[in-house]
Amino acid sequence: SQQGEEDPQALSIQEGENATMNCSYKTSINNLQWYRQNSGRGLVHLILIRSNEREKHSGRLRVTLDTSKKSSSLLITASRAADTASYFCATDGEGNQFYFGTGTSLTVIP
Amino acid sequence: EAQVTQNPRYLITVTGKKLTVTCSQNMNHEYMSWYRQDPGLGLRQIYYSMNVEVTDKGDVPEGYKVSRKEKRNFPLILESPSPNQTSLYFCASSYGGGTRRVSTLHFGNGTRLTVT
Numbered sequence A: 001s002q003q004g005e006e007d008p009q010a011l012s013i014q015e016g017e018n019a020t021m022n023c024s025y026k027t028s029i030n031n032l033q034w035y036r037q038n039s040g041r042g043l044v045h046l047i048l049i050r051s052n053e054r055e056k057h058s059g060r061l062r063v064t065l066d067t068s069k070k071s072s073s074l075l076i077t078a079s080r081a082a083d084t085a086s087y088f089c090a091t092d093g094e095g096n097q098f099y100f101g102t103g104t105s106l107t108v109i110p
Numbered sequence B: 001e002a003q004v005t006q007n008p009r010y011l012i013t014v015t016g017k018k019l020t021v022t023c024s025q026n027m028n029h030e031y032m033s034w035y036r037q038d039p040g041l042g043l044r045q046i047y048y049s050m051n052v053e054v055t056d057k058g059d060v061p062e063g064y065k066v067s068r069k070e071k072r073n074f075p076l077i078l079e080s081p082s083p084n085q086t087s088l089y090f091c092a093s094s095y096g097g098g099t100r101r102v103s104t105l106h107f108g109n110g111t112r113l114t115v116t
Helices: none
Strands: A005-007 A010-014 A019-024 A031-037 A043-050 A055-058 A061-066 A071-076 A085-091 A104-109 B004-007 B010-013 B019-025 B031-038 B042-051 B054-057 B076-078 B087-094 B111-115
Touching (some): A005 A085, A010 A019, A031 A061, A031 A071, A043 A055, A043 A061, A043 A071, B010 B019, B019 B031, B019 B087, B019 B111
Parallel strands (some): A010 A104
Antiparallel strands (some): A005 A019, A019 A071, A031 A085, A055 A061, A085 A104, B004 B019, B019 B076, B087 B111
């Protein structure tokens, strides 16, 4: 399987703290994306980073990509209770299939 | 409002009774795809379509059929559902297809299917 893996599986932090989650994947990619899923709902796109980029910012989100290690990290700064959700990375690889990781469940305690 | 609409939201059925889950998008996207989500397994791609009349298998296509007769619709068909197809299903669409690389996915709100 070309599916990626997020680490940790679950993360619990206090409001105001930073949350970091990691994604590892198996094959070469064109881009890597991060998505958020509120309980039982559809996934919402957060940020896309291309294979020739190393870091990208969007508001409180910071994504890094290390293609030599086939890994990415998502940092959420100054977390809020509303950030409580599951976070998934997705890679595109060859063709037009998307491969999602198994997700990190983030709980932000008010 | 740009959206991907799936119906129904919840579905309970019995083994062997054919069912269809509909998916429609209003963004004129070429690319559409179906995923199933199971605990501990993340999202796995069932089928995808790069354009009208073009469909391809994903990682877990067994037991499913799709069709893409119109650009906006991409129904998922379970000819003879079995209990192992109990899952949360998502439809997604994206700009891109043909020679253009697929980009950001827009997801529907999901269909929770239970097969008894």
